[in-house]
Amino acid sequence: MKVIETKLPNVYILEPKVHKDHRGFFMETYNKKVLEDYGINFEFIQDNHSLSVEAGTIRGLHYQLENKAQTKLVRVIRGAIFDVAVDIRKGSSTYGKWVGAILSEDNKRQLVIPKGFAHGFCTLVSNTEVHYKVDEFYSPEHDRGILWNDPEIGIYWPTSSPILSDKDSRHLVLSEADNDFKI
Numbered sequence: 001m002k003v004i005e006t007k008l009p010n011v012y013i014l015e016p017k018v019h020k021d022h023r024g025f026f027m028e029t030y031n032k033k034v035l036e037d038y039g040i041n042f043e044f045i046q047d048n049h050s051l052s053v054e055a056g057t058i059r060g061l062h063y064q065l066e067n068k069a070q071t072k073l074v075r076v077i078r079g080a081i082f083d084v085a086v087d088i089r090k091g092s093s094t095y096g097k098w099v100g101a102i103l104s105e106d107n108k109r110q111l112v113i114p115k116g117f118a119h120g121f122c123t124l125v126s127n128t129e130v131h132y133k134v135d136e137f138y139s140p141e142h143d144r145g146i147l148w149n150d151p152e153i154g155i156y157w158p159t160s161s162p163i164l165s166d167k168d169s170r171h172l173v174l175s176e177a178d179n180d181f182k183i
């Protein structure tokens with residue numbers, strides 16, 4: 001497993017070691033001990049899997065309030081996404097800054113999204129399936145969002161007219177969002 005730092009603290013790109021042979025491939029997609037050796041230490045307790053039928057679907061930007069905050073380990077089983085993490089911790093030197101990475105079935109990259117960061121992705125091809133582990137249970141009462149195209153965040157999304165859920169089309173911008181993260 002290769003661990004690549006990004007410009008945001010504790011946001012990592014992971015590249016699993018892929019063992020290829022005449023049958024196909026084998027890879028460890030999560031190994032707690034290997035990540036611990038890099039100082040990445042989580043207790044994942046829920047796995048999620050979504051299918052987005054159309055390319056240009058954006059899901060996000062999502063987070064749960066602090067006492068139900070989730071770390072996420074995101075990967076793509078089929079297709080490809082532009083995956084984004086935004087630092088929403090008030091007082092952080094990187095507050096409102098974002099990083100993006102392409103995760104695909106081909107590059108097999110994963111993204112670690114820590115607590116205090118909003119998460120979203122845009123599908124780059126049709127029928128993209130995303131799988132991610134989280135270290136806190138889903139809590140609808142704590143579920144919050146930020147508008148995907150908040151101009152103050154300024155994410156370079158690969159589309160300007162995405163397919164969105166009703167919920168995601170109505171979020172407020174970061175400066176007005178219900179957000180209790182601070183450092």
Ligand SMILES: Cc1cn([C@H]2C[C@H](O)[C@@H](COP(=O)(O)OP(=O)(O)O[C@H]3O[C@@H](C)C(=O)[C@@H](O)[C@H]3O)O2)c(=O)[nH]c1=O
Binds near residue numbers: 063072120137
């Ligand atoms: C996130 C989630 C949703 N649900 C339900 C609620 C709803 O009826 C249905 C669809 O939920 P959503 O519209 O919120 O799904 P979606 O827009 O895919 O939400 C996800 O987006 C990405 C970017 C994330 O980071 C995730 O944490 C999650 O927020 O699934 C669960 O049962 N468990 C869960 O953990």
